[in-house]
Amino acid sequence: MNPFLAKLQPYPFEKLRQLFQGVTPNPDYREIKLSIGEPQHATPAFIKEALTANLGGLANYPTSQGTPALRQAIAAWMERRYGLAGVNPDTEILPVNGSREALFAFAQTVIDPSRGYVPLVVSPNPFYQIYEGAAYLAGAEPYFLNTLPENDFSLELEALSEADWARVQLLYVCSPGNPTGKVLDLEDWKKLFALSDKYGFVIASDECYSEIYFDEAKPPLGGLQAAKQLGRGFERLVMFSSLSKRSNVPGLRSGFVAGDAAVLKKFLLYRTYHGGAMNPAVQAASAIAWNEEAHVRENRRQYKEKFDAVTPIVASVLQTGLPDASFYLWARTPIADTEFARRLLADYNVVVLPGSYLAREARGVNPGENFVRIALVAPLADCLEAAERIRLFVQQLEQQP
Template sequence: MNPLLSHLHPYPFERLRQLFSGVDLPTAYRPISLGMGEPRHPAPPFIADALNRSVGGLAQYPATTGAPPLRAAFSAWLKLRYALTLDPATQVLPVNGSREALFAFAQTVVDASRDRPVVVCPNPFYQIYEGAALLAGATPHYAPCDPARNFAVDWDAVPDSVWQRTQLLYVCSPGNPTGAVMPLDEWRKLFALSERYGFVIASDECYSEIYFRDTPPLGGLQAAAQLGRGDFRNLLTFTSLSKRSNVPGLRSGFVAGDAALIRAFLLYRTYHGSAMSPLVQAASIAAWGDEQHVQENRARYREKFSRVTPMLAAVMQVALPDAGFYLWAKVPDALGMDDAEFARALLAQYNVTVLPGSYLAREAEGGNPGAQRVRMALVAETDECVEAASRIVQFIESRTPSPTARSA
């Protein structure tokens, strides 16, 4: 067996299953899960129609590069969304969802033969970054997020000795779980570091189309173009249809950026057997070509966040994120419990599932930046999310000592 497999940590949802083992669920409340970031709005019917119409495409092997109309759809969307012009033949590549691509990319670019290679990622983070680094033979380094700056990553906390060994940097904007969006100055800093130390940047942007303000989140390629880096050197962005179009089961996305990195990634994927099904390609072309369903989806998220956030803010520290569909809430100190205890007790009393924040982070620099926080995925319909929020409010109020008791 590959000995590096033993370095992998249990996935957060396996830890959650173990945490909830033995909990007697209250029969008075139907279960509501805010634990998993799985979109649950209905998938647009026209995407399924495109899938059904393409069944005849099963009679041939698909190319790893994808069909020309698919790559053209990627480039057209990048033009529409970011005012960027990328060559569909050399600067975009289909992937079977951003998750598998984020993992595979580390296997492409990390050179384990070099002295103690490092992969830098945010903390808290999407655990695929860590697993990809470990299985590529690198050491993860966790850059902390700063609550005082709306959970922006503190890249200055990464010492030069780490940057010198860094081969790959994962960024996530909008961030999972915090929802923070990287501004242009932050990108400028990372590009300067990449130039100085020669590492590659993988920008995870799968939440880019769910946002709450008038200005959409800045993308990595967009930032590069604005800063005069139109060749996108040492930069790839990763995106998918899962959140944007509510089709996580389609497993469809694409990567875009540096043509040299695309060429190397294509070579890896050709051997890895990662070609996208012709049916999925047809459905993807339809999805990337339509913005109306994306606008409607965004409006639904805006409504539920506008209703749920004030309810929870009355009893715990939580605020509207920059983007994404998560609330990153602090467990009230008055409850006298940690984030895992909070999640278990909430389930036992009110049948609502949330994910402990410490499961999404690692102990680093003397602490776990996810400790005492919980991630709530507002992916269900609005009424269900509001009901969950109401139960959480009741739970906190029922467990909070009265002023008289506190003074005594």
């Protein structure tokens, strides 16, 4: 067996299942689950209709590069969304089966373990656990940059020494961030590009939450967009995007990567062997989804309505606030995050995710400790009820000696 498999930790939701063993939720309350970042808004009917209308494509083997129609639809969306005119759909865009599998497979393409040292893969902390697994199974070592509220959840780039940076081959960023919702600004990107230029590592920009934001006039800055604004090309930079959150189709498993043509050429070669071609019917439905924006604006409206209603309630008892973007509240807990989640389930039948499960201890700190991630994915009424239960629970804690 691959020895690197032994380095993988249980996924956060497996840890949550173990944490809840032996807990009997209060039967006076129905369950409200806000632990998993799974969109629950309705999938637009036109996407489902496009999927079923193209089932004839199941008779054909798809290519790893995807159809020209899909790549062109993605290129057109990138121009509308980011002002990226001139992105080459044949060399700078590659459809993938959701950003998750691509983020994992990308490390297997980029990491070179033959240089006489153990490569480093840098990521934010807390983080999406795929980054860690991808690093280990590529023969690299993850290096975590704590993102803390006292630093406005910024990456602590100064934590790495010159010798550390010389070993970095891949850096994952997530903007908007999971779980903090932090969006990198142009100055953040300028620092990352300067480091990439100096040390030669590739930047993988996970932007799967890019379309969940609260001000239609201020969409989050993207990595490729930042490169253009700084007068750069896409050297050593690849972005990852997805329809899952944008269009409420997590089961469609549809996204794309875009950026450095030389890097994507190697990634395409890897995927040709890996078997990463997208279902033809999914490709047809995806092209239609990328070409339509009204449903995305309505999706954002629903999230904004929930955040406007729920954030003040939760913030009245827990330290939290409106994120830059994404659909999570990242809230500090008055007791250990695991105990908070366990007792909240037992007393009020609300499920949230302990923040420590989303992070690792780095330089003596687990930046997820004493936080919980609250995913506002349920209907508005459920989110409001859950917020009121959380308020009652915290007030109950405050009354205890």
